[in-house]
Amino acid sequence: MVAYLPHMVATLAPPAPAGRPRATAPPAGLLEIETIRDIRAVPSGGRDRGSDPVRPPAGQNVPVPNLTAVRPLEPWTAPTATDPVASTLRLPGSKSLTARALVLSAVADGPSTLRHPLRARDTELMAGGLRAMGAHVSTVDDERWLIRPNPLQGPAHVDVGLSGTVMRFVPPVAGLAEGPVTFDGDPHARLRPLGPLVGALRSIGVRIDTTEGASLPLTVQGAGQVLGGEVVIDASASSQFVSGLLLGGARFARGIVVRHVGPPVPSAPHLRMTVQMLRAAGAAVDDTTPDVWAVEPGRLSGRGWDIEPDLSGAVPFFAAALVTGGGVTLLGWPRSSLQPVDTLRELLSRMGGEVTLGTDGLTVRGTGVIRGLDADLSDVSEFTPVLAALAVLADSPSRLRGVAHIRGHETDRLAALARELNGLGADVTDTADGLEIRPRPLRGAAFRTYADHRMAHAAAVIGLSVPGIELDDVACTSKTMPEFPALWSTMVTGGDGRQ
Ligand SMILES: O=C(O)C1=C[C@@H](OP(=O)(O)O)[C@@H](O)[C@H](O)C1
């Protein structure tokens, strides 16, 4: 297992003036990745697998020094494939399943275990945030994490990094804690949408202090309980607002009813995942009315969670089969999945791949052709960067639609993709809700990732057939798959990626 950000160095930025802490610009060549509010929470080396809650001493308010950890950018030349890939891989667990299982376990009645969890920056931060509020979360064993719920307490600080799941799933749970829980993250996390969730929580009695608008940094003044009831929310900017409210909602005194009003909520499969996992933990959930979800108040059981491999993380590897005319098999794929495997199968088939689910796993084969794609990706917007990478290599134009909200992801993905793909010679326009892509002959060039793991995946896919794609930073893949560069090189050079 590749260590989490082994190259991290701690740098102390000057203290921020009173009021809103400053997002200090990192020196050239360094990427600011993590704002640490309590340096004791992250020992030097950056890895905290401990099992003890890390909290400021009782009664002491949460310290908010502007301590910033920066890491150097890690430039990377995407390897070019000289032969079709022929790879069988075991990939890490799903970020979305790991995040939900951690949250549900922390508010359950008894202990839980996560088998094959994802160990990556997002899930370590989720574990760290729950631990800071008092949950016992042991992540020492790579294959089996143990969670023992405890009464949740502040003062505590939650570093959300750049993680949408941490910044949207933990504040509702923090309302259940007794005492203040502060939240902040990477500089770009402050720009990611959060207002509708803050508004919804306030409407059911959760006190939240913000310094500027309804975004990070913020403090949830936990009262030890949340009244709950009905909230009306515009969740068109992120399905995670709804998932966060539902995951905490079973423990609210009146449960929760979430009523969405506004343009469509994206990422329907992630909402189904939330509902199914809540039910698996014993919650009564009604999702029969479109755009309304109701969770009855009640106890949640601790249980064993088996975490499936991460489908979104698998997409670049499958794309490699199409680009090189080879084959990639992902081991350990369940027969019945909580992730949108059928949608991926359909999209890759339409682009020219052959997808089969067999006893050995999920296999994608390239046929030597990549076809352009006209598709609404609102259900699977995470796939957009890699599908855009395939589209610039296709034999006809593509239109990727329905993903306006990904301008609020790790970066403005529509703008970033248009800019970087055009820099390689493609002809890409970002539209109000997607991308129009006209393939052109491509050349190797610099490719900026904007701290976005899926931008790095996209560049890696193009690099298979276009030599000289120079990423400014590949370490951003540690958000969801620290072992990405190693696994990718193994796949390209024909090694065994089963681990
Ligand atoms: O709930 C989840 O685990 C996720 C939901 C989606 O968020 P959005 O609805 O904000 O796109 C997805 O893009 C994200 O990577 C993970």
Ligand SMILES: C=C(OP(=O)(O)O)C(=O)O
């Ligand atoms: C949008 C993503 O992540 P997040 O959970 O941070 O929103 C993603 O992983 O593509």
